[in-house]
Amino acid sequence: DTAVSQTPKYLVTQMGNDKSIKCEQNLGHDTMYWYKQDSKKFLKIMFSYNNKELIINETVPNRFSPKSPDKAHLNLHINSLELGDSAVYFCASSFTLAKNIQYFGAGTRLSVL
């Protein structure tokens, strides 16, 4: 069974649309993350949730809104998509915020046309 699963794997959409990416982990971890990987492979953290509470919110446009209905799920909703949002988005989880060995999902490749 996949430990951290993201859906969809690929997302192609037009500028201005709203889209969501879902993430679920079955590891029993308390902490979940969203990362953005740009075309040069640079990985940057966007958000971190610990037990459904927002812990880290890096400099991310407020068009991006994470939602954690329970500690096993962390979804990412993006409003009014822009060309610059095209990237690979990775979800990850860790036991806790301090003991943060990261387990990554397979990534969602978002292409905004």
Next chain:
Amino acid sequence: GIQVEQSPPDLILQEGANSTLRCNFSDSVNNLQWFHQNPWGQLINLFYIPSGTKQNGRLSATTVATERYSLLYISSSQTTDSGVYFCAGAVGSYIPTFGRGTSLIVHP
């Protein structure tokens, strides 16, 4: 935040060769991890190594926390080792900062 520098940025090896990848940090980190991103994009955690040395098969890692660097050793490289190797560290608030990676190609 901390700065993370990885070297070399690119590395090309013949199968069977050994290599050393380096990660330097601008500040002392309280946790440090190495990852491998395979050519299909999957990110796999290789080591959680805030200090000391660990080994896993042909891979080993050493972190010298007082000197703010970590090394990843790959011995007898195989084509399946190709991909990008990232290190990441965090200080205090536990926000992981990633280096820009070392892109490795292993030729048969």
